[in-house]
Amino acid sequence: MTxxxxxxxxxxxxxxxxxxxxxxxxSLSEHQVKVVIGxxxxxxxxxxxxxxxxEAVDDGQILLAGEDITSVGVNADQVxxxxxxxxxxxxLFPHLTVIQNIILAPVLVHGVSKEEAKVQALKLxxxxxxxxxxxxxPDLLSGGQQQRxxxxxxxxxxxxxxxxxxxxxxxDPILIAEVLALISELKADGMTMMIAxxxxxxxxxxxxxxxxxxxGQICEVGRPEDVLVSPQTHHLADFLGxxxxxxxx
Amino acid sequence: xxYRPSELRRQREAARHQASRRSTLIATVSTVAIGxxxxxxxxxxxxxxxxxxxxxxxxxxxxxxxxxxxxxWLNLRVMFIAExxxxxxxxxxxxxxxxxxxxxxxxxxxxxxxxxxxxGLPLLLVLFLVGFGIPGLQISWIPNSAVVLGTVSLILTYSxxxxxxxxxxxxxxxxxxxxxxxxxxxxxxxxxxxxxxxQALRKVTPPLLNDLVSLQKDxxxxxxxxxxxxxxxAGIETAQSFNFTPYLVAGGLFVLLTIPLTRFxxxxxxxxxxxxxxxxxx
Numbered sequence: 001m002t003x004x005x006x007x008x009x010x011x012x013x014x015x016x017x018x019x020x021x022x023x024x025x026x027s028l029s030e031h032q033v034k035v036v037i038g039x040x041x042x043x044x045x046x047x048x049x050x051x052x053x054x055e056a057v058d059d060g061q062i063l064l065a066g067e068d069i070t071s072v073g074v075n076a077d078q079v080x081x082x083x084x085x086x087x088x089x090x091x092l093f094p095h096l097t098v099i100q101n102i103i104l105a106p107v108l109v110h111g112v113s114k115e116e117a118k119v120q121a122l123k124l125x126x127x128x129x130x131x132x133x134x135x136x137x138p139d140l141l142s143g144g145q146q147q148r149x150x151x152x153x154x155x156x157x158x159x160x161x162x163x164x165x166x167x168x169x170x171x172d173p174i175l176i177a178e179v180l181a182l183i184s185e186l187k188a189d190g191m192t193m194m195i196a197x198x199x200x201x202x203x204x205x206x207x208x209x210x211x212x213x214x215x216g217q218i219c220e221v222g223r224p225e226d227v228l229v230s231p232q233t234h235h236l237a238d239f240l241g242x243x244x245x246x247x248x249x
Numbered sequence: 250x251x252y253r254p255s256e257l258r259r260q261r262e263a264a265r266h267q268a269s270r271r272s273t274l275i276a277t278v279s280t281v282a283i284g285x286x287x288x289x290x291x292x293x294x295x296x297x298x299x300x301x302x303x304x305x306x307x308x309x310x311x312x313x314x315x316x317x318x319x320x321x322w323l324n325l326r327v328m329f330i331a332e333x334x335x336x337x338x339x340x341x342x343x344x345x346x347x348x349x350x351x352x353x354x355x356x357x358x359x360x361x362x363x364x365x366x367x368x369g370l371p372l373l374l375v376l377f378l379v380g381f382g383i384p385g386l387q388i389s390w391i392p393n394s395a396v397v398l399g400t401v402s403l404i405l406t407y408s409x410x411x412x413x414x415x416x417x418x419x420x421x422x423x424x425x426x427x428x429x430x431x432x433x434x435x436x437x438x439x440x441x442x443x444x445x446x447x448q449a450l451r452k453v454t455p456p457l458l459n460d461l462v463s464l465q466k467d468x469x470x471x472x473x474x475x476x477x478x479x480x481x482x483a484g485i486e487t488a489q490s491f492n493f494t495p496y497l498v499a500g501g502l503f504v505l506l507t508i509p510l511t512r513f514x515x516x517x518x519x520x521x522x523x524x525x526x527x528x529x530x531x
Contacts (some may be wrong), residue, residue: 052432081434091429095447104443105433153433 005030005192006051006064006161013022013046013216020046024060031190035203038237040211044196047213048163049058051194052083064096065160081109084154084162088169092138092153098186099125099134102153110157116197117156124152134168144175148182155186162186164195168202180205200240200249204228212236251467285289306494313486313495325477327396327468331403332461338404339411344441346412347419358411372467375402380474399471407464414456418449456519458514462507469503479503487513 006028014020021043028034036044049055051062053069053076062070069079092101102124103117112120125131128148139145148165153161164183168176180202187193187206197203203210203224210227212220214235220227228249231237243249291297345353345360367375379402384393392398422445430440450457471480477504483495 054428054432077431077434079437080432083432085429085432087425087429089425091425093429093448094442095428095451105435108439108443109434128484157433 001090004028005032005065006194007061007063008047008051009061009063011047011050011062013043013050013055014097020216021050023218024213024218026211026218026221028192028194030192032208033187033191033193033195033206034209034211035204035207036194036196036211036213036220037200037239039196042213043216044213045165048085048165048194048196049160052080052163053084054085058059068138069160077109079103081157082160084157086147086150086154086162086164086167088166090138090143090150091168092146092150094138097135097137098130098141098149101138101149102156105153108192120156124156128152128185142175143171145178147171147175151179151182151186155191161192161194164178164193164197166198168197168199198248200228200243200244212239215240251299299368303491304493304497304524306492309490309492309494310498313483313498314416315488315499317479317499317502318479321477321499321506323396323478324465324503325367325506326467327400327403327471328465329406331464331468332371334404335407335411335461335464335507336366338408339415342408342412343419344446348441349437355500357362360525362405364409364412364425367406368413370406373401373473376470376473379400380471395474395476399474399476403464407460407467410463412459412462414453415449417456418453420456421444421452422448423490451521455518458510458517462510462514464527465507466503469499 005029008026009020009022012019017158024043024047025056028033036047046055050057057070060070061068064079064082068074069156085186090096093104096104098119099118102121103112103114106117106120107114119191121133125134130145130148130152133141133145133149139150141149151162151164151167160243167183168179171179176199180199182195183202184206185196190211193206207224209221210224211218212227212231212235214233219233220231220236227236228240231240240249294300342360342364343391345356346364348357354397376399380395380398383391426444426448427440431437432446435443469478469480472478472484475481477485480517483499484493487493
């Protein structure tokens with residue numbers, strides 16, 4: 001067996017009568033970056049939310065490092081502690097400063113001492129040019145800075161896999177660039193990532209593999225230079241066409 | 250090149266200046282007119298002299314003041330103790346009501362029944378039930394002092410109000426905050442304690458302080474159980490002189506006591522509003 005870090009088998013999820021994910025299977029090996037694209041409502045976010053157990057799956061399995069995290073009796077807190085999640089709306093804790101946001105989980109969840117966590121956090125902030133924001137509250141930061149802090153808040157826990165759910169959708173182009181630069185650095189570090197995004201340029205740049213979701217099903221999978229350039233299905237062709245018309249490809 | 254205001258700007262500023270002068274003038278005239286009307290109606294009333302004699306008598310105010318003040322010292326202690334317990338119990342009840350643990354289901358049910366009951370029951374009735382009912386049980390280890398039982402009644406009633414305020418705060422915290430905390434691996438209770446509650450309490454500080462102001466004022470009601478607080482002391486003075494001025498003295502002192510807290514509440518509300526405007530939440 002290859003070193004498959006995250007394996008999703010025949011995942012199925014519905015909200016009431018609406019089927020959101022259907023027979024989704026994929027496997028993510030260590031250091032791999034997989035980018036999930038698709039129209040709004042295609043199930044991208046739901047897929048990520050199933051992986052970090054924020055949604056309960058209906059059928060199928062998700063294996064993290066060989067362990068079935070969807071089986072009954074799994075400690076969801078322990079699973080989530082091994083997975084990093086970043087959201088579209090940043091969701092930084094407004095009552096905590098930047099550094100307090102970052103060290104919260106290391107101290108509470110991973111048993112790192114406060115001093116040690118601070119040292120690690122400052123190192124990260126230094127590396128990503130956020131060191132002067134360490135003592136500030138999130139509302140004083142730009143959207144791009146907030147999102148970068150949110151990513152560092154996840155990265156400091158050394159997650160086995162990092163899930164990024166449309167992390168640039170709430171930002172303007174200049175701020176998007178700084179967030180994407182950070183993600184590219186994480187890729188260079190060897191971080192395993194699953195990224196849902198509308199940024200096709202970025203998908204081309206970081207993806208080892210692109211996965212196109214259409215109405216809850218995986219419609220096309222492949223290397224970005226293939227999938228994004230020569231679509232095999234008319235669903236993907238339509239999707240790329242509408243992006244091109246909107247000037248986003 | 251240095252900036253020179255245009256004619257247009259000067260016209261605008263002149264117009265604004267004039268408008269603000271007009272507002273000040275209108276406010277002054279209206280205040281004077283209403284004030285004069287009030288004075289005229291009250292002092293012109295046929296019984297005004299007798300009312301002034303029996304409610305605003307300086308002599309009786311002076312003789313009553315020391316007694317009323319020593320009664321007020323009791324109110325102060327009652328307020329202080331009650332406020333501490335009310336905040337603790339209110340918080341615990343709110344936490345119980347918002348918890349999702351199946352183990353706590355009966356506690357949740359009880360807490361809901363408690364808040365429904367004590368928010369609906371008039372404080373005066375609680376005072377009678379606790380102050381006269383409990384001593385009637387003749388259980389030896391329960392104190393039957395009017396002060397203790399009065400304070401207990403205040404705590405019982407106000408904990409219900411405060412619990413509801415805190416619960417509203419907890420429910421007003423954006424669910425995405427809870428989700429983000431859980432995604433980091435925090436447990437349910439860590440999330441509640443470290444992420445939800447601090448935000449909730451910040452949101453509800455103004456209404457919470459408002460309830461405490463109300464509690465301070467209502468501490469005067471323990472006088473119905475016979476505790477010699479400021480109101481009771483004023484009542485004793487009044488009974489001797491048949492002059493109601495001591496009650497007014499006590500009332501004035503209560504107002505003085507609550508003013509710092511009400512001003513602080515207003516200031517805090519304004520500050521939070523400003524912060525919200527800056528964050529673009531409005």
